[in-house]
Amino acid sequence: MRLRNAPLVRIAFAVAAFVSLSACEQNSFVAPPPPKVEVAPPVQRAITRYLDATGNTAPIKTVDLVARVQGFLQSINYQDGSPVKEGTTLFTIEPETYKLKLEQAQAAEVGAQATLKQAEADFKRQADLVQRQAVSQATLDTSTSTRDNAQANLQQAQVNTKIAAVNYxxxxxAAPFDGIVSNHLVSVGELVGVASPTQLATIVQLDPIYVNFNVNEQDVQRVRDEARRRGMTTAEIRQLPIEVGLQTETGYPHKGKLDYVSPTVNQSTGTLAVRGLVPNPDRVLLPGFYVRVRVPFDKQDNALLVPDVAIGSDQGGRYVLVVNADNVVEQRKVATGPLDEGLRIIESGLKADDRVVTAGLLRAIPGQKVDPQMQKGDATPAPAK
Incomplete structure (x- = not known):
């Protein structure tokens, strides 16, 4: 009898043990802790707001050197591509012929002066004789005409002398200003200036140098609004500093100032043409370079900035995740500005004491609790040099 009931007893015991074990597991379940995220308050510091643009460099002076008289090129007095000072003789064109023409004109002027002197003396003599009725009025009229013709001839001779001096x-x-001269386009012994002025070379002034760029209509309005707020005049706006950097350079090492602002906005592009003037003593900037340009137009003492990685975006715009006093994640809509030394400027939507989620963003779900850990160390990226 006991042997037949043994399997039933073992089955009943196994069922009871399973039920007991299940009850123990249900009673010992504990909810997982809130996920840990790193938080940090916005960085608060003084910033400078810039207009950023891309432009190109251009020389402030560039002149084609031409032969303005006809003759054989006698000498080239510079090295191609070399810097020259204003007034330096660069080319010489057969000067002897024009020197002789000048001397000829000067001699003719001296002769005209002598003729006029004689004609004036004869006129005075004839005028005195007419008063004494020793000669007729017709004789005086002839002497007067001779004197006037002598005066006209002298004036013509003086003009011829000046023309001969100019041609000489x-x-x-010569170089009209300090600059760099291009390669020569003619050779010694070549006849130049035959039918029209012959181009000999080009001279370019590189120091200082122009930087041309365009500002879009929205930025123009921002600058004008800021200028009105600060009481700046149009002349003061045109004296704003500018900073320039080449595509291969870090930062904006070249400093200058605004030189020109177009009075009208281009309707086809919606931009305003602006020009800066930048010192270029080492000739690092060459005409035609594409450059990065920024213009500081506003300063703010207590701006709020956060790492760019902390900013998200959706159909509603840009946002950051913040942890409130109950350690619950909130999604906060923000208006963002440009980067400043590696951090993103927050125009609106944040307060200085907000705790912004900077790491563990995937674990931070709006409406749920988290375990906020204050970020250690300096979270501010190193500024670009």
């Missing part, structure tokens, strides 16, 4: 000066082609 053109035989030496």
């Amino acid at each position: 000066g053109y035989t030496n082609v």
Whole structure:
């Protein structure tokens, strides 16, 4: 009898043990702790707001050097591509011929002066004789005409002398300003200036140098609004500093100032043409370079900034995740500005004491609790040099 009931007893015991074990597991379940996230308050510091643009460099002066008189090129007095000072003779064009023409004109002027002197003396003599009725009035009229013709001939001779002097000066082609001269386009012994002025070379001034760029309509309005707030005049706006950097350079090492602002906005592009003037003593900037430009137009003492990684976006715009006093995650809509030394400027939507989630963003779900851990160390990225 006991042997037949043994399997039933073992089954009943196993069922009771399973039920007991299940009850123990249900009673010992504990909810997982809130996820840990790193938080940090916004960085608060003084910032400078900039207009950023891309532009290109251009020389402030560039002149084609031409032969303004006809003759054979006698000498080239510079090295191609070399810097020259204003007034330096660069080319010489057969000066002897024009020197002789000048001397000829000067001699003719001296002769005209002598003729006029004689004609004036004869006129005075004839005028005295007419008063004494020793000669007729017709004789005086002839003397007067001779004197007037002598005066006209002297004036013509003086003009011819000046023309000859100018042409003689053109035989030496000099640098009109300090600059760099291009390669020569003619050779010694070549006949130049035959039918029209012959281009000899080009001279370019590189120090200082222009930087041309365009500002969009929205930025123009921002600058004008800020200028009105600060009481700046149009002349003061045109004296704003500018900072320039080449595409291969870090930061904006070249400093200058605004030089020109167009009075009208281009309707086809919606931009305003602006020009800066930048010192270029080492000739690092060459005409035609594409450059990065920024113009500081506003300063703010207590701006709020957060790491760019802490900012998300959705159909509603940009946002950050903050942890409130109950350690619950909230999604906060923000208006963002440009980057400043690696951090993103927050225009509105944050307060200085907010705790912004900076790490563990995937674990931070709006409406749920988290375990906020204050970020250790300096979270501010190193500024760009």
